[in-house]
Amino acid sequence: MSVTVISAIAGYDRRMGRWEPGAQDRLRQAAMELFAERGFEATTVADIAARARVTERTFFRYFADKREVLFSGEDLLQTAFVDAIAQAPEGQPVWTLIHAALDAGAKTLQETRGREQARAREAIISANEALQERELLKLTRLARAVTKAFQARGVAPTQARLAGDVAVAMFSTAFQRWIEPDQTRDLTELLHEVAADVQSITTS
């Protein structure tokens, strides 16, 4: 298949530099391939743009830098958590709201990224200390967003803070199990198992 045909399928008009349907997905796909092949450090934005058959300018229309390719889903996850807590009926206990938040987060993650992409992303992040630090920062921001959502519902500051930390600990523990090499179980199912584990720890 010629480049022209591929470009036509992708909806890209190189001469016109028009908005291109699917460019963001193709850029993400190209970046993930290159990070896996060459490592994160050795991959440039020019490499990513070339493999996705777009200009560097198009890359920067979607991502601030190459790191953002790995972290751009962050807001979606946070929104899922926060909205689930904010929109739950009044009078529900904190534990029920944590469950609602985790289920919403799991749904978002499974829809937007999927297990294979999550595994590939994890492998890239594990190999780079700066990316690991960025990931930790993201998890801490998520915990504090959950804390704020609980405070907005009138939960006391200390409980709200603990609820945020516990929710994120549960999510990240279940997530790690979900991306294990031979794991086939659903993230939501694993989250419920992790919730039972937390209860057994704190009531032992």
Added chain:
Amino acid sequence: MSVTVISAIAGYDRRMGRWEPGAQDRLRQAAMELFAERGFEATTVADIAARARVTERTFFRYFADKREVLFSGEDLLQTAFVDAIAQAPEGQPVWTLIHAALDAGAKTLQETRGREQARAREAIISANEALQERELLKLTRLARAVTKAFQARGVAPTQARLAGDVAVAMFSTAFQRWIEPDQTRDLTELLHEVAADVQSITTS
């Protein structure tokens, strides 16, 4: 008082460059003062050494860089947590071991740093994003060290991971309350209150 007299009190012989009792404490004190006065970024190792009346070479005998002045207590805290878990009698439930770890950590922190120094340190770290990231990394390392200590006692990996995260969430929540401006209560007492909060969340 002349510099010579001060040096004599501090036990320092500039000509001989001998080991100097108290130099590490003086360097830490000087660094904390300068970080508070000028900010972390604007303070150099030369400034710190000058205020502590030692050479830069002496500074580097105790600390790898200026950031290490803020983080050198890290190992002590981790050792306190891990030893408490490793040395507890057999057959104790995870929750009891978490309590033992937190109490040991609180004791170490109160002995080595004290509330005023902890407050000063927190103010410096809050003002600098790179230091905040370093602090997060430290807390994550602490959580994983606790996880390993639990695994060494035969606790299943998922439970051990959650135990590490929950223990660190509890410690850092109690710590934040401990360094609040008007707080006079003991860290151990606050930890026990936080433990009750975690239980009320997970059993609500």
